[in-house]
């Protein structure tokens with residue numbers, strides 16, 4: 001399929017940037033643009049919507065106004081500041097990157113794509129976004145949205161999440177990107193993907209670059225190639241509500257290296273197929289050092305999803321003698337159980353138990 005206008009034409013960036021000037025959303029991280037604010041916002045926006053990030057961004061920036069302040073923060077402080085944003089591994093990686101800035105760059109965010117790419121936790125997209133948006137370096141920044149937009153414009157039947165597909169998309173961007181205003185160009189492409197060239201039902205009639213787009217005269221949703229989705233799997237876990245006697249309950253911390261490392265949850269474990277909740281709970285509690293264990297009735301259950309796992313969590317009331325001090329299980333107060341340091345699953349179980357009047 002022919003494009004009606006050469007994609008290398010400066011007309012492309014003129015059309016895109018004029019539209020962006022008029023249509024760009026007023027978002028907190030755009031009001032004052034600094035390298036650190038750009039970095040934080042890009043990390044927050046990975047896998048989280050603008051609507052969720054926008055009300056939380058300034059509070060995080062006030063708490064951690066520089067890489068140095070985040071580098072010095074402990075787990076409790078960063079997890080509390082990240083509450084509501086999910087995917088908590090990201091804030092730990094952000095802190096790792098901030099610590100590298102302190103150790104290698106006197107606390108500053110490095111100014112080039114190459115140096116940014118050397119920071120832990122900073123992938124090609126984030127490095128490209130910071131380098132272009134904050135320093136105007138002419139490098140691509142390809143996330144899922146931009147990959148989709150460029151694949152449609154150039155008619156690429158590739159998967160941008162794969163290295164070869166990503167390279168094809170980056171090659172197209174280099175053809176389209178103007179020599180100056182690289183940051184505005186990348187941000188405009190991101191905005192076009194969010195507002196116009198949406199995953200489904202793109203608004204081609206309102207698109208500023210329709211004249212340059214191959215997919216507009218085809219079926220836009222056929223671009224880029226779809227990733228094969230792994231099948232979802234249903235799994236169950238069982239948890240114990242062992243009261244501490246003062247309104248709290250015993251909890252365990254999730255191990256280092258796990259997705260939700262550092263968060264606390266009720267003790268328990270996954271259920272093997274055909275395994276009874278009672279025997280699994282008894283095992284899990286015995287390993288932690290509880291004794292004289294009596295498993296009482298189911299107290300609550302909740303459902304949630306993590307990646308491809310559809311999880312049913314079942315909470316039982318349990319009476320048991322407290323474990324020795326050496327146990328990894330610790331008492332959590334009622335306030336701690338309602339705070340940001342517990343997993344979403346734990347909060348859901350508590351809410352379900354309260355709803356059931358338990």
Ligand code: SF4
Pocket residue numbers: 149152153196197198202203204205207208209210213214215216220
């Ligand atoms: S014309 Fe349609 S498919 Fe092409 S970039 Fe614009 S919205 Fe996307």
